[in-house]
Amino acid sequence: MFIDTRTLEQNTVVETTVCIIGAGVAGITLALEMSRAGVDTCLLESGGFGPDDETRDLYRGENAGLPYTFADGSRSRYFGGSSNCWGGWCRPLDPWDFDKRDWIAHSGWPFGLDELAPYYARTHELLKLGPQTFDPAYWEREIGRGDVRRIPLATGDMRDTVAQFSPPLRFGKVYRDDLANSAHVRVFLHANVLSIDADAQGTSVSRVRVGTISGRRISVSAKTFVLATGGIENARLLLTSNNVQAAGLGNGHDLVGRYFMDHPRMMSGRLKFRRGIARNKLYDIKYHYQNAAVSAHGTKISSQFAPTEEWMAREQLLNSRVWLYSRWYGEGSAGSEALIRCKEALLQKDQPGRNVKADLLTMAAHPLDTVGFGLARLLQSPALITDVTLQAIVEAVPDPDSRVTLSTSQRDRLGMPRVKVEWRMGDQVKRTFDKTFQLLARELQMAGVADVVLDAPLEGRAWPKKLEGTWHHMGTTRMHDSPREGVVDRNCKVHGMSNLYVGGSSVFPTVGANFPTITIAALSLRLAGHLVRQLDLPDSVGHTRNDTSASVMKAMSAAPQPQVETLPIAAATLTPLMKEQ
Numbered sequence: 001m002f003i004d005t006r007t008l009e010q011n012t013v014v015e016t017t018v019c020i021i022g023a024g025v026a027g028i029t030l031a032l033e034m035s036r037a038g039v040d041t042c043l044l045e046s047g048g049f050g051p052d053d054e055t056r057d058l059y060r061g062e063n064a065g066l067p068y069t070f071a072d073g074s075r076s077r078y079f080g081g082s083s084n085c086w087g088g089w090c091r092p093l094d095p096w097d098f099d100k101r102d103w104i105a106h107s108g109w110p111f112g113l114d115e116l117a118p119y120y121a122r123t124h125e126l127l128k129l130g131p132q133t134f135d136p137a138y139w140e141r142e143i144g145r146g147d148v149r150r151i152p153l154a155t156g157d158m159r160d161t162v163a164q165f166s167p168p169l170r171f172g173k174v175y176r177d178d179l180a181n182s183a184h185v186r187v188f189l190h191a192n193v194l195s196i197d198a199d200a201q202g203t204s205v206s207r208v209r210v211g212t213i214s215g216r217r218i219s220v221s222a223k224t225f226v227l228a229t230g231g232i233e234n235a236r237l238l239l240t241s242n243n244v245q246a247a248g249l250g251n252g253h254d255l256v257g258r259y260f261m262d263h264p265r266m267m268s269g270r271l272k273f274r275r276g277i278a279r280n281k282l283y284d285i286k287y288h289y290q291n292a293a294v295s296a297h298g299t300k301i302s303s304q305f306a307p308t309e310e311w312m313a314r315e316q317l318l319n320s321r322v323w324l325y326s327r328w329y330g331e332g333s334a335g336s337e338a339l340i341r342c343k344e345a346l347l348q349k350d351q352p353g354r355n356v357k358a359d360l361l362t363m364a365a366h367p368l369d370t371v372g373f374g375l376a377r378l379l380q381s382p383a384l385i386t387d388v389t390l391q392a393i394v395e396a397v398p399d400p401d402s403r404v405t406l407s408t409s410q411r412d413r414l415g416m417p418r419v420k421v422e423w424r425m426g427d428q429v430k431r432t433f434d435k436t437f438q439l440l441a442r443e444l445q446m447a448g449v450a451d452v453v454l455d456a457p458l459e460g461r462a463w464p465k466k467l468e469g470t471w472h473h474m475g476t477t478r479m480h481d482s483p484r485e486g487v488v489d490r491n492c493k494v495h496g497m498s499n500l501y502v503g504g505s506s507v508f509p510t511v512g513a514n515f516p517t518i519t520i521a522a523l524s525l526r527l528a529g530h531l532v533r534q535l536d537l538p539d540s541v542g543h544t545r546n547d548t549s550a551s552v553m554k555a556m557s558a559a560p561q562p563q564v565e566t567l568p569i570a571a572a573t574l575t576p577l578m579k580e581q
Helices: 025-036 053-059 081-085 113-126 136-143 176-180 233-240 309-315 334-346 356-365 367-379 427-446 517-535 550-558
Strands: 002-004 012-015 018-021 041-044 061-063 158-165 185-189 192-198 205-211 217-221 224-227 265-268 270-273 299-307 320-328 385-394 403-411 417-422 450-453 500-502 577-579
Touching: 018 025, 025 041, 025 081, 025 176, 025 185, 025 517, 061 403, 113 517, 136 158, 136 299, 158 427, 176 185, 192 233, 224 233, 224 517, 233 403, 233 417, 265 427, 299 427, 320 367, 320 427, 334 356, 334 367, 356 367, 385 427, 427 450
Parallel strands: 002 185, 012 217, 018 041, 018 224, 041 185, 061 417, 224 500
Antiparallel strands: 012 577, 158 299, 192 205, 205 217, 265 385, 270 385, 270 450, 299 320, 320 385, 403 417
16 A cells, blocks of 8 residues: 555554665565565655655765765665666675675674575565576576687686676566555655654654655654665664664664765776687676676676685785776767766756756767767677776775764755765775786786786875765664674664664675675565564464464465555555544
């Protein structure tokens, strides 16, 4: 059931068993699992079914660290969350990403890959992925094309890895009918949480206060609350909820908002292929991204190079991923950038201050770059490639001084303090970029694939002005068994709180160099099972969910998925629903 919060009577109180704040990948996954388990659930979404300027403005704030875009174009504040702008990359974290590594401060999870493995397996159905294997040899064999082949690696210090692509799945579209037809889940749209209210001791959440941009105010009371609004907003809501604990909920040790991480992305060098070797579609991002030619069993894949565990330990480096990056004619020019902005405008992506007339004039002034780049993107012809470089993303270091705080000078339309984001990275990240590029250049040369001339090393220099993140906001409510080192425990429950949980990548203690969505989904499935066990509620056939056995989990995942048309729901149909006295 979907409900437009703007249509409810002022001061309405919604009662439920589980209240989930945020309808992105984590929130919708949890809601689907609660529905299958028969748990009465309320899912709160700030936006509607599509983007709107007033709602997206709530994400904006101050940047206080490295040059960083964290609002416009990088997040989607409407039903489906960041899955609406997700590229679809999926690969589980490496086993060592969960380990405490002596050369990486604050590294390690409270559990290992074996704990998440069964939930990673379940994400393949949820995210519409293919066979449950990421073995490069398997995919090379199944694809069976001469232009999609593995490059032999000589030193043993680097390996090739595979990522699968989700279609990409837009959670707000694919699972909309399931939630509309659910007998147990009510989704409230245009519902912005203003505060999380705790009891006088600050150990239990009693309700959340909700507001719409139009001025309507309601509240939601529940037995259990899950905060799942993303790596920046999760911290913001905990910090602003300070009516009982002055520093914010869960912030008794000043950890909320700290350890903010993103995967930095850089390019380096130029490749000159030997002996007329054709560009390999398996490793070139311009050709392997969502390419049907690089697929098998209906699943598209890509391959990236990565250092081995032994090499990282020996060199005291972070994890990384690197691939080839072909540059098309006109790429990076004023004309191509204007063309990209025009395309993004058609897709309704966030573009504050965009000047349509200026972009049209720019394209007219650079016709060759504009048309050449457009044709190159459309045709993807090798003849329109000007050169090839290397692109890498690197694991971030958990740094307590890289953080999300509240602005002291800016408030949004709802009266809430805006965020201030201070993204920091040190020399260990720079050194990992340098060493990773050097290692792959050596491998390509030894394999007889290409000669590589790299750019100047990063270490010892300032970060470039055009440093890019990947919009993976992580770490701000990190997981740790000790409340002195983490905001949530191994079950994602906020330390010191009996009924407040956090979902999403903000709980990642360390982040590896892989794409976070599949891990967000796996953690959400794991959290759902924990919540069902904790609630200990009788189900519709008289059983009690006090153990969540394998048979119960199997039934939850195998439940039928009815498809119905979403219709407007009148406020009068809400049950249970009462006015505040």
